[in-house]
Amino acid sequence: MTYLRKKMLGSLGEFILKKYFISKGFSLIYQGYQTKFGEIDLIFSSSQTLYFVESKLTTSSLSSSYSAWHKKQSQNLYKAAQLFLKKEQIYRNNSIQVLFSELNFSQKDYITWNIYPVDINKKFLKRAI
Numbered sequence: 001m002t003y004l005r006k007k008m009l010g011s012l013g014e015f016i017l018k019k020y021f022i023s024k025g026f027s028l029i030y031q032g033y034q035t036k037f038g039e040i041d042l043i044f045s046s047s048q049t050l051y052f053v054e055s056k057l058t059t060s061s062l063s064s065s066y067s068a069w070h071k072k073q074s075q076n077l078y079k080a081a082q083l084f085l086k087k088e089q090i091y092r093n094n095s096i097q098v099l100f101s102e103l104n105f106s107q108k109d110y111i112t113w114n115i116y117p118v119d120i121n122k123k124f125l126k127r128a129i
Helices: 003-023 071-087
Strands: 027-035 038-046 049-058 095-107 110-117
Touching: 003 027, 003 038, 003 049, 003 095, 027 071, 038 071, 049 071, 071 095
Parallel strands: 049 095
Antiparallel strands: 027 038, 038 049, 095 110
């Protein structure tokens, strides 16, 4: 898959997730938040909780993007979330939830996705939303 195609599919996946979370009453705070530990794809708030969302998209029915996601990547996302909270003091009293979202476009006109809470040790818990 070419870089441009990957980038376009990634943007599409983020767009779908953004619309989904907003339709459920979440407020989008940032998209593409950059830190020295990497990018946080989407940051939402709901009540007193911030949700840091990593979005991965696959077009293959044979692969699972979350199984390929490394422990170091989950730790870096958590560190990036901590940097966000340090910089954006207005959110310092909010609790946080780190989520991994997997979207699969392997079937024509059919999208499946799963959203998993993640702890820093890369333990994927039961489906979140």
